[in-house]
Amino acid sequence: MAHSAAVPVRPEAAMLADDVMLKADDLQTHFIMGSRAAKSVDGVSLTVRRGETLAVVGESGSGKSVTSLSIMRLLAHPGRIVGGRILYRLRDGTVVDLATTGQKLMRSIRGREIAMIFQEPMTSLNPLFTVGDQIMEMVRLHEPVSRNEARARALEMLELVEIPAAAKRLDQYPHEMSGGMRQRVMIALALACRPALLIADEPTTALDVTIQAQILDLMRRLQREIGMSILFVTHNLGVVAEIAHEVAVMYAGRVVEQASVTDLFARPKHPYTKGLLACIPDPKRDRATDGSRRMLDPIPGSVPSIMALPRGCSFAPRCPLVEPACEAEPPVLERAGVNHLTRCRRHELL
DSSP states (O other), X not given: OOOTTOOOOOTTTTOOOTTEEEEEEEEEEEEEETTEXXXXXXXXXXEEETTOEEEEEOOTTSSHHHHHHHHHTOOOTTEEEEEEEEEEEOTTXXXXXXXXXXXXXXXXXXXXXXXXXXXXXXXXXXXXXXXXXXXXXXXXXXXXXXXXXXXXXXXXXXXXXXXXXXXXXXXXXXXGSOXXXXXXXXXXXXXXXXXXXXXXXXXXXXXXXHHHHHHHHHHHHHHHHHOOEEEEEESOHHHHHHHOSEEEEEEXXXXXXXXXXXXXXXXXXXXXXXXXXXXXXXXXXXXXXXXXXXXXXXXXSOOOOTTSOOSSOTTGGGOTTOOHHHHHSOOOOEEEETTEEEOOTTGGGO
């Protein structure tokens, strides 16, 4: 589909660096309920570079999934984008603002330009149609091909994601496959039109560790072969170490730390990130001097309700470094090193 209907954003906004595929700038997504607004995404800025993976990490309720749904414009009522921009570079080089562009263009972008893998394939795949028919429908929706050509593409995609006996699997229904197999089908479906950006929302959470490792290996290989960018949404920092180039840590609707994966793991500059890292099992660290296993140190408390956020830093009620100033005013993102940002006024103590 031609993109002549696309309305370019303002010239200054179109000045994306050549290596940037997507840039969210001060994104604000609220769920409006009467006179109250739940700020699920509160001024989030993210950059996804060409051919690289940005991981967005946080506990349930941090706003990471709502961020990905905002990018795809798939928010359920009463959620809506109330501020900020989501700049995206189309295949033809045009830069559009996904936050405000029309529904017709968004429908052409979904699947062809940007695809999404969801956490639970059984609720994402249609149980009434074979997996082959579902991939074929995606292809024919975006490309002028015959049914036979679409079926050949569907077979090619199942082979690409290393599904055994792919020709046989084409005519099977989702319930006839294992969880790991269905997740591979979801990846095949997402990649059927060779998207430039793949959004993966907790794609391995429901899988056992062995299958999870296979899916991560597959995504890394496909990224190298296709050259796509990935926005990887997860609560698991251990998974992040395996796949990401950059990491953005979210808490209560905001990015609280952002850095390269190497720098973030070696030098966390926010107490929340440090707490998340301490929850990753480490045989060396978690072994006591007498040889017994030590208990992991959980982060005390829980994520605050977005309907009742603290006045100052949202993490203050759970933070070991809290001081009065933290509870008085919300902190701003500031530099804590080269290309390392943190929303903590006491990061020098970490």
